[in-house]
Amino acid sequence: MALLTLEAVSVSHWRGDNEIKALRGVSLSVTTGELVAVYGKASAGKTTLLQCAAGLARPDQGRVLFEGRDLSQCSARELVRLHRRRIAWVERSGPRSRDLPIATYVALSLYREAGAAEARRRALEALDKVGASRCASQRWGELTDSERVLVAIAHALVRKPRLLITDDPTHGLGLVERERVVGLLRSMAEDEGVGVLMTVPDMPAMMPAHRVLLLNLGRVVTAPEPPAEERDNVVAFPHVHRGS
Amino acid sequence: MSRLSTKHVVLGLLVEHNSYGYALQQRVSERFGFLELADSAIYKTLERLEAEGCVEEVPRQRSARNARVLYRATARGCEEFESWMAQGSERPFLRDELHAKLALSGPEDLPKLLAAVEAQSQQCLADLAELGRQARPPVTASKVSWDVTSLLLVDDFRARFLECMVDWLAVAAEVIQDEIDDRPTMPAA
Numbered sequence: 001m002a003l004l005t006l007e008a009v010s011v012s013h014w015r016g017d018n019e020i021k022a023l024r025g026v027s028l029s030v031t032t033g034e035l036v037a038v039y040g041k042a043s044a045g046k047t048t049l050l051q052c053a054a055g056l057a058r059p060d061q062g063r064v065l066f067e068g069r070d071l072s073q074c075s076a077r078e079l080v081r082l083h084r085r086r087i088a089w090v091e092r093s094g095p096r097s098r099d100l101p102i103a104t105y106v107a108l109s110l111y112r113e114a115g116a117a118e119a120r121r122r123a124l125e126a127l128d129k130v131g132a133s134r135c136a137s138q139r140w141g142e143l144t145d146s147e148r149v150l151v152a153i154a155h156a157l158v159r160k161p162r163l164l165i166t167d168d169p170t171h172g173l174g175l176v177e178r179e180r181v182v183g184l185l186r187s188m189a190e191d192e193g194v195g196v197l198m199t200v201p202d203m204p205a206m207m208p209a210h211r212v213l214l215l216n217l218g219r220v221v222t223a224p225e226p227p228a229e230e231r232d233n234v235v236a237f238p239h240v241h242r243g244s
Numbered sequence: 245m246s247r248l249s250t251k252h253v254v255l256g257l258l259v260e261h262n263s264y265g266y267a268l269q270q271r272v273s274e275r276f277g278f279l280e281l282a283d284s285a286i287y288k289t290l291e292r293l294e295a296e297g298c299v300e301e302v303p304r305q306r307s308a309r310n311a312r313v314l315y316r317a318t319a320r321g322c323e324e325f326e327s328w329m330a331q332g333s334e335r336p337f338l339r340d341e342l343h344a345k346l347a348l349s350g351p352e353d354l355p356k357l358l359a360a361v362e363a364q365s366q367q368c369l370a371d372l373a374e375l376g377r378q379a380r381p382p383v384t385a386s387k388v389s390w391d392v393t394s395l396l397l398v399d400d401f402r403a404r405f406l407e408c409m410v411d412w413l414a415v416a417a418e419v420i421q422d423e424i425d426d427r428p429t430m431p432a433a
Contacts, residue, residue, distance in 0.1 A: 039407070039410075041411065041414075175393070175396055175397065175400055176383055176388055176393060176396065179383040179396055180383045183382060183383055202403075202404065202407055203372055203403045203404065203406055203407035203410065204399065204400045204403035204404060204407075206372060206376070206403070207372065207375055207376040207399060207403055208376055209376060211373070212369050212372055212373050212376070213369075214365060214369055214410060216365075216414045216417075217414070217418065221362070221365050221366060221369060222366070222369065223366060223369035223370040223372070223373045224366060224370055
């Protein structure tokens with residue numbers, strides 16, 4: 001069963017008397033262990049799409065189902081609970097207090113339910129999983145852009161969510177850092193069984209995704225599904241040494 | 245895309261290390277997912293390179309059980325490869341069948357063109373997904389080797405090329421749709 005399903009979702013914004021149709025009948029799904037990437041230019045409706053998927057914006061038409069549950073039917077309290085435990089939004093803006101050590105920032109959301117020691121242990125574990133252990137005792141201002149993304153992912157993953165939503169996680173990153181971050185999201189999906197829905201500012205960032213979608217003028221374009229044998233036929237990466 | 249020199253692809257692989265013809269075909273497919281060379285094309289290229297003195301057979305005893313020929317690059321081949329490496333590359337040529345259809349289309353063709361534009365967008369996404377299914381070097385270390393970076397760079401170009409196509413197709417779809425909307429009596433696709 002799909003973890004997340006958007007069924008013919010339409011959303012309009014109003015600027016004065018002008019209706020801006022951000023999403024026009026968008027349908028998509030994300031299953032457990034799957035990384036789905038959505039590419040679109042600025043104003044294509046990417047952020048609105050993610051906000052609907054997270055239950056942060058209600059569609060004018062259509063439904064958003066998370067684990068079979070219509071998010072627009074959830075009360076505010078139920079949504080808060082879902083965001084605390086099941087749906088994680090990767091927040092790249094970092095802690096409000098810039099003096100907070102990164103390990104404490106990542107552990108923050110667990111303190112109440114798990115206690116300080118356990119929260120810290122899980123925060124260090126999450127930082128280790130994303131390859132950012134070295135950042136544990138640093139402050140947000142001391143991190144590079146790619147380290148900030150890794151910490152943001154750890155901050156979201158520490159609560160062991162079922163669905164991870166991230167808006168342009170590769171924005172501002174270089175070639176290698178971009179590859180590292182999206183590769184990490186893919187392995188998080190596969191190894192942790194998390195469904196990941198991300199938007200990307202350019203198509204190279206989509207390559208490691210399990211499925212790629214194009215959002216254009218509020219509509220989603222999908223690639224035709226390849227035959228199963230082609231999907232599974234991944235070529236081994238060769239190691240090259242000239243003259244050896 | 246500009247024409248890729250099969251000769252230099254094969255020669256470059258032999259400069260890296262000696263290879264059998266069959267192994268060369270596999271290495272081409274691993275290293276250049278977008279380039280598929282048939283057996284015959286590989287052997288034809290090897291013959292040509294051999295005639296030019298760029299590659300040669302590695303002398304060794306062959307048995308009835310092992311009749312395969314191992315090839316290596318000669319000094320002249322290495323020189324030719326280095327010279328090719330130093331040359332400028334042709335720019336990709338920008339032409340597409342859709343461009344000809346657009347140029348030759350009339351108002352009655354617009355719904356068909358719109359469908360063709362949408363189909364081409366889907367094909368671009370399918371091509372991108374195919375790129376993603378090809379070899380992806382795992383990038384975990386903070387500093388990666390040039391072998392990995394160079395492949396990432398080539399993939400980056402291919403994905404950005406598709407991105408340009410998709411962006412242009414979106415513009416084309418919008419313009420064609422506006423034209424159709426301005427003509428309410430247009431036939432459906």
